[in-house]
Amino acid sequence: MNEFKFIDHPADIAVEVKSDSIEGLFKISAEAWKISALEEFTAANCVEMKFELKDNSLEGMLVGFLSELNYLLYVKSFVFVSVKSLSLLTSDNYLLKAELNFEEYNTKKHIFKEEIKAVTFHQMEIEKINNIFCTRIIFDI
Amino acid sequence: MNIKGYEINQIDEMLWEIPIQGEMKVPGRIYASKDMIYNSIQNDDAVKQVVNVAHLPGIMKYSLAMPDIHWGYGFPIGGVAATSVDDGVISPGGVGYDINCGVRLAGTSIDYNRSKNKIQKLVEELFRGVPTGVGSKGAIKKLSKDELKRILVKGSQWAVENNFGTEEDITFTEEHGKLIDTDTGSVSEKAIERGLDQAGTLGSGNHFLEIDYVEKVYDAAAAEVFGLFEGQIVILIHTGSRGLGYQVCEDYLKLLVNDSKKYGFNLPDRQLACAPVKSEAGQNYLSAMKCSANFAWNNRQIIMHLAKEIMKKVLSISDRELGFRLIYDVCHNIAKIENHVIDGKMETVCVHRKGATRAFPAGSDEIPERYKNIGQPVLIPGDMGRYSYISVGTQRAMDETFGSSCHGAGRLQSRHMALKEGEGRNLIDELNKRGVIIQAKGYKTIAEEMPFAYKNVSEVVNVMHCAGISTKVAKLKPVGVIKG
Numbered sequence: 001m002n003e004f005k006f007i008d009h010p011a012d013i014a015v016e017v018k019s020d021s022i023e024g025l026f027k028i029s030a031e032a033w034k035i036s037a038l039e040e041f042t043a044a045n046c047v048e049m050k051f052e053l054k055d056n057s058l059e060g061m062l063v064g065f066l067s068e069l070n071y072l073l074y075v076k077s078f079v080f081v082s083v084k085s086l087s088l089l090t091s092d093n094y095l096l097k098a099e100l101n102f103e104e105y106n107t108k109k110h111i112f113k114e115e116i117k118a119v120t121f122h123q124m125e126i127e128k129i130n131n132i133f134c135t136r137i138i139f140d141i
Numbered sequence: 142m143n144i145k146g147y148e149i150n151q152i153d154e155m156l157w158e159i160p161i162q163g164e165m166k167v168p169g170r171i172y173a174s175k176d177m178i179y180n181s182i183q184n185d186d187a188v189k190q191v192v193n194v195a196h197l198p199g200i201m202k203y204s205l206a207m208p209d210i211h212w213g214y215g216f217p218i219g220g221v222a223a224t225s226v227d228d229g230v231i232s233p234g235g236v237g238y239d240i241n242c243g244v245r246l247a248g249t250s251i252d253y254n255r256s257k258n259k260i261q262k263l264v265e266e267l268f269r270g271v272p273t274g275v276g277s278k279g280a281i282k283k284l285s286k287d288e289l290k291r292i293l294v295k296g297s298q299w300a301v302e303n304n305f306g307t308e309e310d311i312t313f314t315e316e317h318g319k320l321i322d323t324d325t326g327s328v329s330e331k332a333i334e335r336g337l338d339q340a341g342t343l344g345s346g347n348h349f350l351e352i353d354y355v356e357k358v359y360d361a362a363a364a365e366v367f368g369l370f371e372g373q374i375v376i377l378i379h380t381g382s383r384g385l386g387y388q389v390c391e392d393y394l395k396l397l398v399n400d401s402k403k404y405g406f407n408l409p410d411r412q413l414a415c416a417p418v419k420s421e422a423g424q425n426y427l428s429a430m431k432c433s434a435n436f437a438w439n440n441r442q443i444i445m446h447l448a449k450e451i452m453k454k455v456l457s458i459s460d461r462e463l464g465f466r467l468i469y470d471v472c473h474n475i476a477k478i479e480n481h482v483i484d485g486k487m488e489t490v491c492v493h494r495k496g497a498t499r500a501f502p503a504g505s506d507e508i509p510e511r512y513k514n515i516g517q518p519v520l521i522p523g524d525m526g527r528y529s530y531i532s533v534g535t536q537r538a539m540d541e542t543f544g545s546s547c548h549g550a551g552r553l554q555s556r557h558m559a560l561k562e563g564e565g566r567n568l569i570d571e572l573n574k575r576g577v578i579i580q581a582k583g584y585k586t587i588a589e590e591m592p593f594a595y596k597n598v599s600e601v602v603n604v605m606h607c608a609g610i611s612t613k614v615a616k617l618k619p620v621g622v623i624k625g
Contacts, residue, residue: 008555010212059411060395067391074384075334112274113585115345115625117387118238121394121411122214140214140238140387141346141556 001132004032013114013139014123018132022058025126025133026065026096027083033066033119034080036139037073039111043081046101053096058126061094062135066119074115077105114141144183147192151175155208155608159188164407165195171206172542174604181553181596182210187217193409194222198417199229201483201490207497207547208604209596213237215412218496221545224418226478226489230406231423232415233397233430235493236476238390240430241437242381243315243472244498244520246531247445248367249452250464251374253354253620256456263352263455264578264621270451271350271444272342274582274625280341280447289336289436290325296435297442305341305446306467312509314470315499318438320431320477327428328385329392336385336436341443343380345582345625347590349522350448351377352621353529359613363533366515367468369615376448377529377617379522381474382437389433393426418478418491427476427491434475441470468531469518473498473548481543492543500534500546500611508534519546519611523598525590525622526575530602532611546611550598556589563588572622581624590624 002024004017015032019025051068055061072078079102086098103110118140126135142149149171152158157178159169169191173182182188187210194216195204201223210219215234224230272280281303284292292299297318300306311317343350355373358364369375382389397414400422406415416422449465456463476493483490501508501517508517517534538544554562568587572579581587605611 006557008557010552010555013556056399060398063391063395071331071335071388075331117384118391120214120238121398124411138214 002028012141016136018134022133023086037116051098056093059124063119078102079110144188155604167195170203173208187212190217199225208601209547209551211551216495220495221497223490223492223543226418230415231418231491233390233393234412235495237474237495238387239381240386241434241472242474245378245441245470246468246520247376248466248468249374252372260621264580266451266455268580268623271447274345283338292439293325293432294323297438300439300442305443310467313467320434323431324428327425328432332385332388335388339383343625348380350623351619353617353619355615356618357616363515363614382433385436386433389429471498471520496548497545498548500538501544502534502536523550524592524595526592529617531614533614537609546605547601550595553596554594559594560588577619579622586624
């Protein structure tokens with residue numbers, strides 16, 4: 001299972017994400033971010049980028065991961081397309097390693113839906129309930 | 142009465158108190174009418190956030206909320222809290238992601254009735270000439286990192302030195318458009334990168350540039366001093382520190398979430414992450430916040446100058462005929478080190494204003510000489526179809542709210558609900574019928590920002606007026622709007 005659902009929020013974008021694995025939760029969160037930020041598009045010429053992030057909490061890791069997608073879009077003009085691979089290791093801290101596909105930003109193809117100012121920690125609690133990982137994510141717009 | 146499990150008592154016509162409960166360090170106080178309390182506030186989790194803020198180490202007197210209170214991240218929007226600089230904390234959640242989001246009001250000598258037929262053209266040219274929307278680039282070429290760092294130190298002085306305005310504009314900007322004691326090393330490379338091509342950009346969402354006219358003057362003496370008259374065309378600009386500020390908040394929230402544990406803070410909400418004001422982390426955040434605030438002031442200075450030049454061109458008039466003048470510029474997302482009298486003693490505190498505006502009274506050293514006999518202008522934007530207001534700060538604000546007032550209306554509907562409500566309607570036509578001409582990057586933005594999506598700012602302003610915190614000077618009616 002990998003799913004997300006947008007829920008009503010007075011000012012910003014709120015989404016509930018679920019997956020049967022923690023890695024899946026990160027992947028589906030990235031999809032939710034993409035749909036919030038951009039109108040649908042068909043990817044063509046992808047470039048692969050490697051991510052390596054460390055954090056001492058899963059929530060911090062998720063905020064960091066999605067914030068990186070934000071940064072790459074608004075500053076480096078690379079549009080997130082899909083996750084090729086993602087692993088999350090835990091020892092003293094959490095270590096995320098991922099390979100993601102991106103496209104170079106094209107004004108005619110990639111239409112902004114909302115400007116995501118930031119990925120917030122608000123109401124973010126990654127829980128495992130009945131073997132399903134879930135959390136709420138709120139994007140400040 | 143009881144709201145969301147918290148006892149709350151009415152102690153004055155427009156003032157409600159949440160007595161100390163649980164681990165609150167101070168009481169909570171909310172400025173609101175009875176109608177607001179019973180119809181909207183009691184259904185909003187913002188009351189819980191007022192209670193949460195009261196847990197902050199070193200918080201003094203009260204955890205406050207203005208009548209535009211609604212749910213935010215950490216602090217409620219409309220939240221004000223002062224912490225001791227000696228043993229209290231500074232919290233990015235008490236400032237917000239859009240550091241120094243604020244409002245600027247400029248007056249002209251132009252009468253609306255004589256320029257009505259030019260509003261359409263003005264809106265078109267302003268939309269063309271002022272960068273708006275997601276991903277918009279600045280009116281100036283992409284800055285070098287060194288140049289951007291100069292802006293982070295100089296604030297709106299940079300804009301004036303680069304021919305985007307005059308020295309007089311600096312005088313009529315809160316803090317003279319620049320917070321001092323900044324260290325650009327406290328701003329991350331990512332934040333710097335986000336700001337490089339955003340100087341002089343409006344942004345999107347609820348940011349706007351409006352052409353208004355003064356529909357009504359309530360306080361003739363104050364209006365005269367501020368340079369306002371009925372029928373006058375004015376320009377209202379609402380924007381902030383753009384991606385640079387958002388990144389600074391994000392960077393420091395992440396850092397301070399961990400630091401809170403280091404200091405042994407037991408906070409009810411992660412977004413209240415904080416550090417002692419005097420700690421290295423606290424001082425670094427304060428510095429980065431100041432840098433972001435300076436970027437925002439520079440931003441509004443550039444945009445105002447662009448608007449002025451466009452007006453001259455469209456109206457085919459000279460500087461002197463236009464009579465363009467900055468009335469004031471206020472921030473409504475900021476933390477500042479200020480001196481306030483608390484229990485009869487002068488204390489130095491860190492005042493957090495999150496969706497709240499400074500409202501200093503007559504006689505304050507911090508306000509322009511010209512306004513010293515009247516008090517500081519308080520600029521309160523409403524939605525794009527109804528009204529905005531200018532009020533003036535009072536001594537009562539200094540006594541009760543650390544010299545703070547409300548900042549705007551607050552949303553009534555989510556963006557999703559507003560889009561649904563707007564379905565099948567010709568919203569541009571509806572605005573036209575209200576006398577408002579609009580240009581926006583997308584129809585979706587118009588739908589999300591329609592008047593029906595917002596609370597009525599008149600009610601918010603009236604609470605502050607009746608409570609004696611900031612008293613009404615004039616009411617503005619929008620006639621032209623540009624949005625990103």
